[in-house]
Amino acid sequence: MDTKRTTFNNRLLPYLLLAPQLAITLVFFIWPAAQAVKSSFEREDPFGFSTVFVGFTHYQRLLADPNYLDSLWRTAVFAVSVTVLAMVLGLAFAAAVDRLARSAKFYTTLLVWPYAVAPVVAGVLWWFLFNTSTGLLPYFLERFGIRWDHDLNGTHAMILIIIAAAWKQISYNFLFFLAGLQSVPQSLIEAAAIDGSGPVKRFFTISLPLLSPTTFFLFIINVNYTMFDTFPIVDATTGGGPAQATTTLVYKVYQDGYVGLNLGSSSAQSVLLMLIVMLLTFVQFRFVERRVQY
Amino acid sequence: MAGIHIAEVSKVYAGGVKAVNSVSIDITDGEFIVLVGPSGCGKSTLLRMVAGLETISGGQVKIADRVVNNVEPADRDIAMVFQNYALYPHMTVYNNLAYGLKNRGTPKAEIDARVTEAARMLEITQYLDRKPRALSGGQRQRVAMGRAIVRKPAAFLFDEPLSNLDAKLRVSMRGEIKRLQRRLGTTSIYVTHDQLEAMTLADRLVVLNGGRIEQIGAPLEVYHAPASTFVASFIGSPAMNLVKGELHGDKLAIGPAMVGLNGFAPTSGTVTVGVRAEDIRIARADEEALPFRLEYAEELGAQRLIHGTVGDQQITAAVSPEIELAPDMQIAFDASRLHFFSVDTGKRLPGNLPAEAKLAPIEPVV
Numbered sequence: 131m132d133t134k135r136t137t138f139n140n141r142l143l144p145y146l147l148l149a150p151q152l153a154i155t156l157v158f159f160i161w162p163a164a165q166a167v168k169s170s171f172e173r174e175d176p177f178g179f180s181t182v183f184v185g186f187t188h189y190q191r192l193l194a195d196p197n198y199l200d201s202l203w204r205t206a207v208f209a210v211s212v213t214v215l216a217m218v219l220g221l222a223f224a225a226a227v228d229r230l231a232r233s234a235k236f237y238t239t240l241l242v243w244p245y246a247v248a249p250v251v252a253g254v255l256w257w258f259l260f261n262t263s264t265g266l267l268p269y270f271l272e273r274f275g276i277r278w279d280h281d282l283n284g285t286h287a288m289i290l291i292i293i294a295a296a297w298k299q300i301s302y303n304f305l306f307f308l309a310g311l312q313s314v315p316q317s318l319i320e321a322a323a324i325d326g327s328g329p330v331k332r333f334f335t336i337s338l339p340l341l342s343p344t345t346f347f348l349f350i351i352n353v354n355y356t357m358f359d360t361f362p363i364v365d366a367t368t369g370g371g372p373a374q375a376t377t378t379l380v381y382k383v384y385q386d387g388y389v390g391l392n393l394g395s396s397s398a399q400s401v402l403l404m405l406i407v408m409l410l411t412f413v414q415f416r417f418v419e420r421r422v423q424y
Numbered sequence: 425m426a427g428i429h430i431a432e433v434s435k436v437y438a439g440g441v442k443a444v445n446s447v448s449i450d451i452t453d454g455e456f457i458v459l460v461g462p463s464g465c466g467k468s469t470l471l472r473m474v475a476g477l478e479t480i481s482g483g484q485v486k487i488a489d490r491v492v493n494n495v496e497p498a499d500r501d502i503a504m505v506f507q508n509y510a511l512y513p514h515m516t517v518y519n520n521l522a523y524g525l526k527n528r529g530t531p532k533a534e535i536d537a538r539v540t541e542a543a544r545m546l547e548i549t550q551y552l553d554r555k556p557r558a559l560s561g562g563q564r565q566r567v568a569m570g571r572a573i574v575r576k577p578a579a580f581l582f583d584e585p586l587s588n589l590d591a592k593l594r595v596s597m598r599g600e601i602k603r604l605q606r607r608l609g610t611t612s613i614y615v616t617h618d619q620l621e622a623m624t625l626a627d628r629l630v631v632l633n634g635g636r637i638e639q640i641g642a643p644l645e646v647y648h649a650p651a652s653t654f655v656a657s658f659i660g661s662p663a664m665n666l667v668k669g670e671l672h673g674d675k676l677a678i679g680p681a682m683v684g685l686n687g688f689a690p691t692s693g694t695v696t697v698g699v700r701a702e703d704i705r706i707a708r709a710d711e712e713a714l715p716f717r718l719e720y721a722e723e724l725g726a727q728r729l730i731h732g733t734v735g736d737q738q739i740t741a742a743v744s745p746e747i748e749l750a751p752d753m754q755i756a757f758d759a760s761r762l763h764f765f766s767v768d769t770g771k772r773l774p775g776n777l778p779a780e781a782k783l784a785p786i787e788p789v790v
Contacts, residue, residue: 317510320477325524325571326498335523339514 170397188398197374205378208292209356215296216352220303225333228311238308245301249359253366256294280368284375287368291376294367295360303348310344311337350414357407379403426488426578427453428474428611433483435469443469445635446483454609460622461632467615468583474613475504475581488578503572504581507588509564511556517567518552521574542570562593573608580605582614586621598624619659623647631655653770656698656763662729667737669697679735681714685759690773698763701729704741707756716755
């Protein structure tokens with residue numbers, strides 16, 4: 131890399147320039163995270179008067195708790211479904227828009243809109259669309275003999291949050307895929323066309339392999355998104371129900387901590403969640419990146 | 425193997441810009457045609473229309489006696505070498521070469537045989553397992569050539585394939601392309617803006633300007649009898665001197681000087697006179713001469729280019745380095761070496777073909 135190296139004459143200046151960002155990271159990220167780690171080893175009485183060190187008790191209980199393990203499994207289903215759905219649709223839309231010459235800008239604008247919608251609003255929107263008594267979709271589904279009821283049917287509830295969460299993320303994936311597709315050199319596509327490869331084959335043998343860095347990046351971002359950022363969607367639509375069918379790990383952290391006031395266990399869960407995401411990211415970088423063509 | 429017939433082909437872009445204007449070229453089987461011209465003259469557009477990468481707005485392109493106007497690039501039986509090579513970066517060299525054959529369902533054994541053969545011919549056998557990014561510019565260029573030749577197409581199309589290489593490599597690759605084309609005998613169209621490349625490679629040159637053909641001819645024909653002032657100034661380095669002259673009977677006046685033409689005057693009145701730098705010499709004491717005021721000299725080693733003025737007109741002459749330079753010199757040329765062009769149209773005036781142009785075209789040496 132030939133990035134320019136800047137040399138500072140004043141030894142204090144570089145630290146001073148970094149200070150604001152470091153302060154923010156420290157106060158809003160490192161400190162709370164450290165607090166969570168600390169309180170995951172403690173038990174506090176409901177009024178906050180006394181705190182006892184309890185070691186790994188919270189972790190032991192969690193890993194033996196069928197509710198927690200269920201939630202872990204549901205989160206896996208949710209994360210995989212949302213990631214696959216959002217990435218496949220984002221790529222499909224990007225491929226479609228990439229073929230347009232004049233109207234590409236118009237469609238891009240439309241397709242990016244959902245990203246500007248607040249997660250809670252997105253959740254409520256889909257909740258309305260799927261509303262058992264007044265929603266549009268249950269009305270149509272009924273014609274196919276499907277009685278939609280996400281208030282009682284756990285699978286329906288899961289499908290609802292998967293759709294709502296994926297819908298919001300498609301825009302993001304779409305933008306990155308579109309930028310990726312547009313940076314594939316035109317001459318490569320032309321060379322492939324002369325080499326006897328049709329549009330579909332070109333997409334799968336030339337464009338898609340060249341998109342692998344984008345795909346890899348989006349995969350990590352999407353998994354992190356489903357693990358953490360989907361809380362408002364769950365909260366606004368199903369509230370984790372019915373019967374905890376949509377209680378993902380991040381929602382359970384909130385429920386146990388803020389609703390159930392079990393701060394110790396909640397902290398332990400958030401630490402575990404953090405470890406899971408770190409592990410996933412590590413695995414992705416370690417094993418998936420090898421197959422990536424930069 | 426096949427000829428290519430381009431008949432009155434035009435390209436009009438949305439907005440009415442005519443990139444190519446009614447161009448006709450007949451290319452015989454095995455011929456090496458070079459399209460040459462400045463940027464924006466339509467040479468690449470023309471090539472891309474032959475390849476099928478641009479739609480043809482008017483006229484007809486025939487490859488092997490088949491009209492291909494509405495045929496997909498893949499089905500035109502052509503192979504193209506791109507300026508940036510357009511190698512598939514995620515495939516090994518082997519797969520880059522094999523891709524086109526695989527797409528056409530060629531049996532695996534034959535793919536293997538053809539790739540091996542092409543790799544051997546281009547001396548890239550030891551790189552077959554590498555990705556393009558691990559290759560040097562010259563090696564990538566060879567792979568791009570290899571991708572074209574494994575397909576055994578009816579024609580090769582080259583779109584400025586050497587312009588991304590350094591000067592030295594360009595000269596050696598130029599030779600290789602020529603040798604390879606001779607050996608395979610495949611009809612080729614080669615686009616370049618480099619007149620030297622055009623001169624050295626072509627069986628016939630097509631000089632394009634503003635979407636129109638200025639001249640078609642063998643390199644020496646074009647060099648010795650340029651059809652217009654544009655061709656005269658574009659082909660050859662240094663560019664041909666073009667000065668304003670006045671014909672009075674058999675005498676030519678340039679600036680303050682007047683020289684006799686020994687019967688070579690094609691017309692009378694004002695003309696544009698062209699003379700190549702190497703056709704100018706230092707005048708002997710006893711001949712009619714033009715007063716030359718030296719401005720500066722460029723050393724080329726074997727030659728020395730002297731730049732200066734005759735009257736108010738710029739002249740460049742190529743002289744032997746032994747000749748002593750002086751601020752004021754006397755120059756002369758043979759009247760038979762002069763080219764006369766119309767002042768209005770820039771076209772060559774009839775009846776003054778210099779002796780060399782009557783030479784028979786040189787047979788290509790393999």
